[in-house]
Amino acid sequence: MNHPAALLLPAPRLAEERDGILSLSDGAPVTVASPDLLPLADLLVESLHAATGVRPSAPRTGASAPGGIHLLVEPSDEGIAAIPPARGVSPDGSPLDTERFSVLVDPDGAGLVGSGAAGLHHATTVFRALAEQSPRQGSALSIPAVRILDGPALAWRGLSFDVVRNAFSRAEVLRVIDLLERYRMNVLHLHLTDEQGWRLEIPSRPALTPPGTPYFSEEDFSAIVAHASARHITVVPEIDMPGHSGAAIAAYPELSPTGIAQPVIADPMEATARMAAEDFAPQFLDPRKDEVWAFVDEVIGAVAARTPGPYLHIGGDEAFGMPQELHDAFVTRTREIVRAHGKEPVGWQETVRSAAEPGELVQLWIGEDPLPDAGENPFFRMLPPRLIDMLATTFGEAGGDPRRMIAQRARVIMSRTDVAYLDAPYAEPSAEPEEEALRSRLGLPTYPAVTIESVATARIPGFDEDSDLDIIGFEAAIWCETVQSFDDLTFLLLPRLPALAQRAWDAGPARPWEDLRPRLAAQEPLWRRDGLAFFAAPSVRGR
Ligand code: TNX
Numbered sequence: 001m002n003h004p005a006a007l008l009l010p011a012p013r014l015a016e017e018r019d020g021i022l023s024l025s026d027g028a029p030v031t032v033a034s035p036d037l038l039p040l041a042d043l044l045v046e047s048l049h050a051a052t053g054v055r056p057s058a059p060r061t062g063a064s065a066p067g068g069i070h071l072l073v074e075p076s077d078e079g080i081a082a083i084p085p086a087r088g089v090s091p092d093g094s095p096l097d098t099e100r101f102s103v104l105v106d107p108d109g110a111g112l113v114g115s116g117a118a119g120l121h122h123a124t125t126v127f128r129a130l131a132e133q134s135p136r137q138g139s140a141l142s143i144p145a146v147r148i149l150d151g152p153a154l155a156w157r158g159l160s161f162d163v164v165r166n167a168f169s170r171a172e173v174l175r176v177i178d179l180l181e182r183y184r185m186n187v188l189h190l191h192l193t194d195e196q197g198w199r200l201e202i203p204s205r206p207a208l209t210p211p212g213t214p215y216f217s218e219e220d221f222s223a224i225v226a227h228a229s230a231r232h233i234t235v236v237p238e239i240d241m242p243g244h245s246g247a248a249i250a251a252y253p254e255l256s257p258t259g260i261a262q263p264v265i266a267d268p269m270e271a272t273a274r275m276a277a278e279d280f281a282p283q284f285l286d287p288r289k290d291e292v293w294a295f296v297d298e299v300i301g302a303v304a305a306r307t308p309g310p311y312l313h314i315g316g317d318e319a320f321g322m323p324q325e326l327h328d329a330f331v332t333r334t335r336e337i338v339r340a341h342g343k344e345p346v347g348w349q350e351t352v353r354s355a356a357e358p359g360e361l362v363q364l365w366i367g368e369d370p371l372p373d374a375g376e377n378p379f380f381r382m383l384p385p386r387l388i389d390m391l392a393t394t395f396g397e398a399g400g401d402p403r404r405m406i407a408q409r410a411r412v413i414m415s416r417t418d419v420a421y422l423d424a425p426y427a428e429p430s431a432e433p434e435e436e437a438l439r440s441r442l443g444l445p446t447y448p449a450v451t452i453e454s455v456a457t458a459r460i461p462g463f464d465e466d467s468d469l470d471i472i473g474f475e476a477a478i479w480c481e482t483v484q485s486f487d488d489l490t491f492l493l494l495p496r497l498p499a500l501a502q503r504a505w506d507a508g509p510a511r512p513w514e515d516l517r518p519r520l521a522a523q524e525p526l527w528r529r530d531g532l533a534f535f536a537a538p539s540v541r542g543r
Helices: 033-050 119-133 170-182 218-230 246-251 266-274 290-305 322-342 349-353 385-396 398-407 431-441 452-457 486-493 496-504 513-521 523-529
Strands: 012-025 031-033 066-074 101-106 109-114 140-150 156-162 185-192 233-242 310-313 343-346 359-362 413-415 468-479
Touching: 012 101, 012 109, 031 033, 031 109, 031 119, 033 119, 033 290, 066 119, 066 452, 101 398, 109 119, 119 140, 119 170, 156 170, 156 496, 170 218, 185 218, 218 233, 233 290, 266 431, 290 310, 290 322, 310 322, 322 343, 322 349, 343 349, 349 359, 349 398, 359 398, 385 398, 452 496, 452 513, 468 486, 468 496, 486 496, 496 513
Parallel strands: 031 066, 066 109, 156 185, 156 468, 185 233, 233 310, 310 343, 343 359, 359 413, 413 468
Antiparallel strands: 012 140, 101 109, 101 140
């Protein structure tokens, strides 16, 4: 049997397997060094119970007790001090050295130490992972002794999550947060608005969320933020503007250049077809209109007031058919509005074209080869030449964006389609033949299909090779044009999300596939236990 430490995902920097076993049973004492750590200890007890059936006792403040679990924040811990601090930008604004931790398991008990609260939280997730891979002896868990020292190399590790193209319930979003927690990611970037819908209540603008459409109330959103922040995950809300604004324009037609009302089309494929129609006029929030600035200020103000994290995402991608000078004017002023509401703006990569200040946060997403040869690709073959031209104008500039990012000293979140997009179809036939229909339905046919190994080991600029880009974070992205349910979602996320969590954690060259494969395989029983649909990749199972 593998030592449970050999199955940790992300794999730690250091794991020393030791002799001896900790027997952990119901009622095992849980102690914290200071009362502020009690909520985290409560969370550990609940998650251990849910994962293993063993329920330690209610946490109390005090010294460690024999056979128990002790939690402590100690920045000057000798072992931890040897782990370098993360690089990049911390999504909640805390110092870069607070995510380091150690986990020491021996027959006398377990000691979890963090250099900061976030590091201690990681230590609890590692301890749970060890516990759930350990054998049971009667009613106790037998956890083999080990010393683990770890900390992320990169401070911003997230998932960009499209909750528009498919609407998800509050409870489903919480389950996604739990997955991010499990894989020690710390950013939930919520893509809340698009052509097909507006998913966040803005009380002063009720027309954005008409009755009968699914959306998060202010209370839902606060519950999501609270669930995330208890797990040291920062929510970065995205209001996508000035393109991808169809839902806003449907509610307030005066925001668009034409002022002509148009219905929201919920089906993403139909929405694309509309853009292809003969009488299609480009739609975007028009910076020449006063109504637009009243709208942007109100919306940004409302979202900022509900967001404890320092960052707010303004979108800025794919404003098809919008003249560049209008896009610049929009982005420049919107950044100012975000700052006036006390937040730092983040934008998709197109925003780097608009007089970015040094240090502006931009999210690089367009891959090496954004526009497949229209003649080759069945999807592009469906589109009329006029639409292809519009796409080509937007994407034609993309090749110059990395150069702009370097020249303007932008801080870059790496999310390139060819390394980070979890809506690429799966290339391998499923190990479960009955899943084949699902596999062929899910994922956008515009992207080349990928194997799990190629996702886990892709070359990433700044990770595998030096890059002049200042890469401060990594986000995987899940877009939901083909997703119709929570099961569809997790089928695309698993097993790729944890593979990318490992890349973000290391922020260096990929680990060998032979090292990753058993760690990924060991997750499958956990997903099954938690009722999460996943793609049964034969390669992960070693076939
Ligand atoms: C491009 S990524 C988009 C999204 C789509 C996605 C599909 C980005 C900034 N814009 O609107 O959903 O491709 O992968």
